[in-house]
Amino acid sequence: MKSKQFLLLMIALFGIATTFEGCKPKGAGSAVSAGAAEKTYVAPGQYDEFYNFVSGGFSGQLSVYGLPSGRLLRVIPVFSLDPEKGWGFSEETKPMLETSHGTVPWDDLHHVQLSKTDGDYDGRWVFVNGNNTPRIARIDLTTFRTAEILELPNSGGNHSSPYITENTEYVVAGTRFSVPMDGDDSDTPINTYKKNFKGTLSFVSVNKDNGHMDIAFQIETPGVNFDLSRAGKGVSHGWFFFSTYNTELASTLLEVNASKNDKDFVLAVNWKKAEEYLKAGKGKKVSNVKYAHNIYDETSHTSTSTIKNEVIVLNSAELEGLCYFIPCPKSPHGVDVDPTGEYIVSSGKLAALIPVFSFSKIQKAIESKSFEGEFAGIPVIKYEAALHGEVEKPGLGPLHTEFDGKGNAITSFFVSSELVKWNIKDLKILDRVPTFYSVGHLMIPGGDTKNPDAKYVVAYNKITKDRFLPTGPELAHSAQIYDITGDKMQLILDFPTIGEPHYAQAIRAEKVKDKSVKIFKLEENKHPYFTNGESAAKVERNGNKVHVYVTTIRSHFTPDNIEGIQMGDEVYFHVTNIEQDWDMPHGFAIKGANNGELLIMPGETQTLKWVPDRIGIFPMYCTDFCSALHQEMSGYVRVSPKGSNVPITFSVGTNQPTDTQ
Amino acid sequence: MKSKQFLLLMIALFGIATTFEGCKPKGAGSAVSAGAAEKTYVAPGQYDEFYNFVSGGFSGQLSVYGLPSGRLLRVIPVFSLDPEKGWGFSEETKPMLETSHGTVPWDDLHHVQLSKTDGDYDGRWVFVNGNNTPRIARIDLTTFRTAEILELPNSGGNHSSPYITENTEYVVAGTRFSVPMDGDDSDTPINTYKKNFKGTLSFVSVNKDNGHMDIAFQIETPGVNFDLSRAGKGVSHGWFFFSTYNTELASTLLEVNASKNDKDFVLAVNWKKAEEYLKAGKGKKVSNVKYAHNIYDETSHTSTSTIKNEVIVLNSAELEGLCYFIPCPKSPHGVDVDPTGEYIVSSGKLAALIPVFSFSKIQKAIESKSFEGEFAGIPVIKYEAALHGEVEKPGLGPLHTEFDGKGNAITSFFVSSELVKWNIKDLKILDRVPTFYSVGHLMIPGGDTKNPDAKYVVAYNKITKDRFLPTGPELAHSAQIYDITGDKMQLILDFPTIGEPHYAQAIRAEKVKDKSVKIFKLEENKHPYFTNGESAAKVERNGNKVHVYVTTIRSHFTPDNIEGIQMGDEVYFHVTNIEQDWDMPHGFAIKGANNGELLIMPGETQTLKWVPDRIGIFPMYCTDFCSALHQEMSGYVRVSPKGSNVPITFSVGTNQPTDTQ
Structure with missing residues (x-):
């Protein structure tokens, strides 16, 4: 798209956003479901149905809400100091905030992943990622406390993380901001970006018994920006999918310079193949890195921070069959895999449609080498060869998609502030409801598992404005619960959130509550x-x-x-x-x-x-x-x-x- | 009371508490009001009726909830670092956490006081106290941000604070833990407590235009522990009342040693008289103190911390007519003044009754010198001479009392976990409802003003146990809302809180919401x-x-x-x-x-x-x-x-x- 056309699109996008915000219905309005009070009321002494683990964003912490009440049950300190709980103040917790470059008092916690067995939540752990100092943390659901934090070398931001495979074999972490590799101590000019700045994808293994993490391997990639990711499941188990933006490899004014290409990529990674290469000794041992690994022990009630210096790196361009690019319109944000594992939905935030890719078609395209060329040494599959189909005119600014397990997907639209429900097979739009206001992530309990528990969808919104009593210039972000048991989505509750609610997940209370430790003996x-x-x-x-x-x-x-x-x-x-x-x-x-x-x-x-x-x-x-x-x-x-x-x-x-x- | 008797009482108290916790009704139970869901539901897009400012306790911050929804609208950082909002991390906010002894990253925020004009909330500011490093902070309700923090010298804890007079003339601060005066640099043995450890009461003036605080004077007192306080109002305007415990002047195992006397004291302070003494030059200028005064300016968007070195001290024993002790059974915690200002309710947490004192009787007793003696040079008024009457067998462990403006009081009982409503004039008990579990403070919107807005009473409970989904060994504290528009109190909602909900206040949204600053120009x-x-x-x-x-x-x-x-x-x-x-x-x-x-x-x-x-x-x-x-x-x-x-x-x-x- 030419620069002038792009600017017109930008004006249109923000014009619409402004208009939309300006005309929101006052008061409860017709959007609110009859009986909503009873549907969300949890009487004194009764328990909520679901634990909702919600990212605290720039607070660096993880919030636990009850659903459907929207009550904040606990803030779990993870990456940031917490004066309330002494986290980072006691001698026992200080090592948890150590990094390879000293104590870091804060981070930007983004995404939330419940551990899985056979593609369903098993209620053992929650993994979360630090977006600033690249880290992954594991929270133990018997204590609701942070048990482990692992730093990631060769990374300048860790956004497409900590998505996990269907048996929690791996937790992944992709670099959002490409940087020169850690070992490269030279003083690198920014305008050599295309030559010197690299991306990496870290595959972190998880010990089945105690949850301990370890960097199994990293994959070095060209300097695109990795945004989000999801593991394959079912038929696509063994693969991982990452959305990329900035395939222009720009290093300044990305707003314009990283929005030029009509299509960016989804990167499909065959991690079973990576394991084969690793076993065959095809990995490069890199020993000039430095990263902290912090573990809390609930028996000694102390934690330790260990600095590690080695990682195995696989090269995406050299190792055949490891990585494939799939063209995706335009600056894709979310990449989400349906409950069967066959369909991969990637939402280009500047695109006017949503492409749905087919895993079996991707496999056929690879077999038949239906490539349109390569990018930085990685084959690029033909768009049409990977495509199941496109959702047409879905809304403006699609970001993320969750699944109801009944063959439908629900996608969030940031610019047009709405949730849109559509059928995965025939790609027809079934329903749309407004959000107040600009929605980012959305969440169906179990919405990324093989068996979603589709009673509610929750929209986590980036703008609140006049939804709650004003509190000066700074307002809480907000969440909105919709009842999705019927054909139509029905808004039933607004509740404010701590920090910024990036992704969230929810699990049936029964899977967690009885394992909860009450005292230490x-x-x-x-x-x-x-x-x-x-x-x-x-x-x-x-x-x-x-x-x-x-x-x-x-x-x-x-x-x-x-x-x-x-x-x-x-x-x-x-x-x-x-x-x-x-x-x-x-x-x-x-x-x-x-x-x-x-x-x-x-x-x-x-x-x-x-x-x-x-x-x-x-x-x-x-x-x-x-x-x-x-x-x-x-x-x-x-x-x-x-x-x-x-x-x-x-x-x-x-x-x-x-x-x- | 003899030591053995005391131990029996202790066993009884804790025995009852344990039993009570053990047999709480499961589920919603009969205590929940019909129609409770509709009464507490605030539909999407609708505003709450009240802002509820709730102490964050050991978080050091102030929480703002909406009532009746119980939704957390904002956490205002005050005394502690807040990684989420950059509070204490930006150069502009770092001076706000300075004290006379360097940066302090945390405090224990206790009580909440909305500013008053003519004895009613005026919606301008909220004052809060730091219980650890003795401080008072002022929050500006146009920005919902901390505007000022004032440290207090000669204090080892600041618990009976920041209670205010009916036109916000003064905010007070009484020492909970007596210590040697700051000027005394000698190395003081703990076992010289009775000789060397002193209490102080600080009277902090508030500038009517910009809210700026200043220590007008301090009153030096014997080394009792000041617990809570309230200003007189209406007929008793010009007086301040403080509860005291540890009149035994013990310095170790206070659990036993400060629980020996059958009666401790309420201290009545005539602050108009203090102003006369001050004008007459009877104050002692003390220049060997050190305290920080921190002010945030929303035009330059910066803050400054100034160290001050002078305070005027009045001597409670030497200045006649300044202070009077009133005997009060036993280890009084709350001291609360009714809407007319005539009745002063002080709840002895180890007492089996609640004494209600009469301001006019106190005045008569002073005129007629109905004293039973003196304590450390301060006259002790005869108990019966000050007494309006006693509420008999009200419950176990009375702590705090709020007023409904219809002639009734509601008192919280920690040990028997209940709220009890009684008539102020005839002292008859009208109603009692259980709380889940041990209630500390309670709050009626405007409950300490001349005109309470008695739609709800909220219990802020110290123990939560099984009220919400379990979250490991650490649980949120809880609040419970009761509808008090009828004769009987009806439980309508439980909601969890951040940190520890010590006192809270609530104000009609209309008095605040339209003054809210939306942007800085x-x-x-x-x-x-x-x-x-x-x-x-x-x-x-x-x-x-x-x-x-x-x-x-x-x-x-x-x-x-x-x-x-x-x-x-x-x-x-x-x-x-x-x-x-x-x-x-x-x-x-x-x-x-x-x-x-x-x-x-x-x-x-x-x-x-x-x-x-x-x-x-x-x-x-x-x-x-x-x-x-x-x-x-x-x-x-x-x-x-x-x-x-x-x-x-x-x-x-x-x-x-x-x-x-």
Whole structure:
């Protein structure tokens, strides 16, 4: 498309978007389903039907909502500091935020993937990707806590991630921003992009027993931008599909320069073939990389960060049969695979149609070499040879597609702000409903599995404007729930979200709730500074390091009076919560200190490091209201001058003076 | 009460609590009101009736919920780092987290107070207190952002805060943990508590025009623990009431040692008298203190932190008529003043009754010197002389009371997990409903004003257990909404909350929503590094400091390619969002950097500091999905070795090479 035509399209797109936003129906309007209140109401004491794991976007965290109530059940800290939960503040959690380049306090969490067995959610783990510092994290669904974070080398952004295969064999990660490979330490000019900037696709293996991740291999590709991806399933198991944009290989003003080609590509990767090449020693061992691998252990209640230095790289251009490009109009965003695995839907955000590719046709095209040429050494399959068909005039700005398991697809349209339902086989449009406003991702529970549980579709919208009471210049993003049990989609609830709701997934509560850990057993606590009961509480000096072994139980700390700390000391409060009842956490903080707080679950040990910056008396207290006598759950720490002869003493309830008033 | 008796009471209290939790009704149960779904449902596109400002507790932030939907509309960062919003990460917000002892990344936010005019909410500001580092913050309700934070000297915890007078003349702050006064630099043994540890009450004035706070005076008191407080109103305007516990002046195992006295005190403070003493020069100027005063300016979009060194202290024992103790059974927690100002309800959490004091009787007792003696130089009014009457057998563990404006009070009971409604005049109990589970604070919209808007009461509960789908060992706290328009309180909704919901207040949406700022006007932007349009974008080197003047607008940065940065540089990205549409923020982050992100509202300038730690190519991108071409909104920064001769260049769209592939 010529530049002038492109600009006209842009004007049209944004013109329509503006108009659309300007004329939204006020109030509930006709779009809201009758009986919607009853359909979304979860009465006090009742449970929601689904856990909805929603990306927190630029918060770096993962939110857990109940569906259909839209209630926020928990924010799970993943990539960012969380002052509320002490995540990144306790000694035990600090290693989780380490990277190959030091501590990173924040990330941009994008997509959410529930682990799968036989192509259905198994309720074991949730994987999420960090889009800024390229990382993948695994959350354990017995504890709802982050269990592992793996950094990815040779990547400048990790957007098309952490999509997974049907038995969680692999979690993938494709570079959004191509960069010079990590090993290349030269000072690279930006205008040598086409020569020096590369993409990579990382295939991360997952241990079936404990979930531990490892980079099995990377595939080096030309410097296109990888946007999203999905694994094949059923008939297409063994393949992975990635959408690409910027096949123009532009490095500036991508808004224009990466929007010139009428078609970009879907990249089809044969990962079973990759395994063969790997076994045959065709991978290149690269040892000049650096990436962190962080694991949290819920027995020792500690985490470790290990720097790794090796990765195996396969070359996409050299290894035949590994990668194929499929032309796709225009700047495709989502690439989604239907429940059978036969149909691959890729939505070009600047396209006026949606192409649906056929896996069996792709295989035939490869066999018969129906190629239109190659791009950077990778064969390009003829568009028509891969195509099942096109959805015509579907809407403006198609982004993502989910499936209902009844032969239908629902696609989100950012520019025309709507969801459109269409039939996968005959490509006919069946229904369309407005979203308020510009929808990004959408989600059907199990919508990317072999067996969707198609009761609701949820739209996760990028613009909220006047949907909720105004809160100044910054507004929450929003989600909208539609009932899809009938032929027509019916809007039943709006709810606001934390951060930015990129992709989300939802799972039936039954698959998760009964596995939930309620307490950590004290007798299993292997923390190196575990305090086994109040009688074991103590304070130990080792040079300028002071270790305080503290217990908490309603409604006191042992010890609660500590003297003999000196300026220049590093003090470690190792706090063991010796409660063994569910929902009986204690908090720990030192008044006026500059280090944050601990939140300690029953049976757990957590450590707060404190380097006192002044002499004086410092109250310490429980920060989580725990009992009728919570306000009394406090004590004092005395900090003396350096070299003071005040001995280390610690006690609870014994040093009450009677002689002074 | 003797020690053995006390222990029996404790066993009884916790025994009952345990039993109660063990037998909660499963499911919705009979407690849920008919028609509850319709009563709490807010249809898509409709607004909630009330803004509910809810303390985030140990998150350090303030949550804004809609009532009756229970939807979380916004988390306002106050005392803690917020990676989501860049709070504490941008150069503009870093000063807001400064204290007299450096940056503090966290606090424990407790209570919420809407500003008042004539004893009713005026919708201008919300005040909140930091319980860890003693501070008060003011949130501006035109922007829903933190506008000011004031630290408090001579304080070891600030719990009985930030309660305010009926025209927002003062915001108060009472020390929860007594400590040696700041000026006392001696190394103080803990067992000299009774001699050396003091309480203080800070009276902070509020400028009527711009809300700016200032410590008008402090009152030095004996070392009791101040728990909560309320201003007088109407007839009692000019007085302030504080609950105290630990009148035993214990410093260890307070659970036992501060629970010995059968009665503790309510402290009545005549602040009009304090003003007279101040005018008469009776205050002591104390100049060996240190506290930070941080102000955010929404025109320059920057904040400043100033360290102050002076405070005026009044002595509670020496200045006659300033302070009076009123005996109150037993370890009182809440102290609440009814809409008329005549009745003061103070709930002893270990008491088996609720005393209601009469302001006019207190005045008569003072006139007639009906004192039973004095405590630390302060007269103690005879209990019976101050008493209106007692609510008998109300429940176990009374904590807080709110008022319905129809002559009734509703009190929360932590141990017996219930709300109890009673008549203020005749002290008869009218109704009781269970809460699930242990309720702390409760809230009626306007419940502490002269004119409560008594449609709902909300219970903010400390224990959740099985009310929502389980999320591992850590569960959200919960709130429960009861309809109180009829004679009987009817439970209509449970909703989970962020952090810990200490006190909350709610205000009719009409009083706030139309004042909400939607954008910052570009022509009013006075930021020192404001970039006035794309043509003004530039990069300036000044020694090793590099200032990048960047603009953002859908869908590009200007500039987006930057070269000439060197190792050893401090780079400041001053990003101006030149959009002027509501809900059109942009984000800014540098891939793989270790500094967090910016979230920039339309018309605003924010700065991200970056000290590159390695040479290479660093993508930069918009972190908040902004348009159909958001994924294209990116660029590259090149970092060269120190001493490199790569010149500073910056551009957008112009350096696309054609000669390399």
